[in-house]
Amino acid sequence: MSDIVRITVFVKDIKDVDAVDEVYKTFFPTYVPSRTTVAVAALPMDALVQIEALVSHGEGSIPNAPQAGDLIKLTNNTSNAPTSPLSTQTVAFSHYNYLSAQLPIDPKTGRLVTGGVKEQAAQSLKNIKTILESIDVPFDDIVKMTIFLKDLSDVEAVNEVYSTFFPDSAIARAVAYVPARTVVAASALPMDALVQMEAVVSHGDGTPPQEIEDRHGIVIWANNTDNAPKSSLSTQTVAFSHYNHLSGQLPLDPKTGQLVNGGVKEQAEQCLKNVKAIVESIDHVMDDIVKVNIFLTNIADIDAVDEVYTTFFPGGVPARRTVGVSALPENALIQIDVVVSNAEGTPPKA
Template identity: 65%
Template structure:
């Protein structure tokens, strides 16, 4: 394992156990949870009932995992909600807020084409704060900072930005005008610009520059819109003169959504570097901790993203398509060859920064055919020699380049980025 800080992977029998993932993987001051289906942990079957019952079971499973590692639900920083039908969101919201006593986490909601269990209507994963750190870090009583700005859309179901330690997570921003509360007029370009303006406004409200974004997730209802999205995207990145000098682009994932809240065409969420930390950490100049970027010629290079962006004790990878390193073409063969290529690309990136696959704490897999998951699982575990990462799998109706699979990852970064203490 790279670095001295220890990755801690844990399972509890109070939540469903999956042989191909760890329920929770803690590293330093964050803990990554695998996606939870509405499965009863004793029977292993989908709970009987409607989407409200299924949403409760997902949240009960998350709560059981959170409590099994000595935490509470108010330690949750971010939740991703994947629904089979956006029409179910109102029913999900009826039960959602009851699981949090005070500060709501950030949230991203996406309608997906399929989930790993055919009878599931919903699936959720989560990221939680981990103030005690992982060995040999000493426990510290860090404060979670949840903040909203009136200059960006405010939701009763989530907080705009939740910072903990040296990271800050911004919930999915829809193309909503904060004044009217409605989707902006215009097509995909207008909507993309509004999403990014909302993110920028939130960041400015907490005195964080736009180029502190280390990872962006773009959800589109039509991948044919991606070229137009990219035209707008490159007017926002790089933002500062320093970033323009080095051509900085965050890591990025583009994910096909079957539907988005309010009928939007696009939504974007982000992970932000937070160099000043949260109390009681020593306040530093946010540029005192360096964002470290890296591309390797041993994996596909994209001008619109950086393969891997490290900050503090985490490293965020751009989603990998099953593309050959040179030439940019899809690998020949079926889903087996495509999954191997995605994982080999990830492995090449991870090894280029002197890490190994067992340093991965979270894997996200998108498939165009959920029936292919069994095939992927036969090769997946072979890329890891230790405890498996947390994992989220969703079905999508399309993937860029017409691929059958796309995979992204979050990697532990025990050595940190300068100046480390």
């Protein structure tokens, strides 16, 4: 269990978190991974809780050539951002760094900041920035952001704040770099917050015994294609080292920018077509996908989605999580985001 770097806890009722935490503690008596906790509208099989884990894999996956398996995790907490006995603010392993989802908590008081969703969004982002500064990692090394909103209609206000944080550095501004992004409606968030943000960060220094000097051979590759919907607030795909993070895909026709006609089947197909277009635009195939996240406004639609889904993955299906949400951007019925394996790595382009 100590190989786990991030846990995501989905509950049906936010009031159940305390009970979940009592059990949770018994599984992590000393080390605690980074963590995200969200209440959602529904879970498969009418479950009350769903837990997802991301696990470090030191021995790698090179055929017939296991690596030493001696890479260590680096964990860090700073008192300048909110701390919790049940999670570590940031856990790094190899070339990635996973931050616990940040609530709009003022670290000095331990309470939510005063104000509305804009002030809360700014505080969440400030907390992320503070955590990254504490480990000497620039803000623009973020490759993927997930934003959980209590009320999806707050997204415009959050975007106003968000765009003041990204891009951060002059270099990132010059290339207009923004991370991949997914926006999710939560039925409730811890401490009754209006917003919570989670970051995945590239970690070029690696973790010992990897040499820090080796980082100069790895860069972020960001890419957009005209064959999938574009947004000024997110990059369709951001690759770093051996992984590639895609922005959440809605069932939008890239030519018109509108929702496709039809029901959830047609929408699921369009989401997956958009994913496929992005994956193929960077010379990958659907079989390279290692993880899929599906968000549905009606959890009962899962069977219809599965009929379409299996046609896109004839060679076997990736790991997956499915969550029911109260609403999706553009009034969509479904949203899909994926993580793709990137075996060739991301060396600097000549």
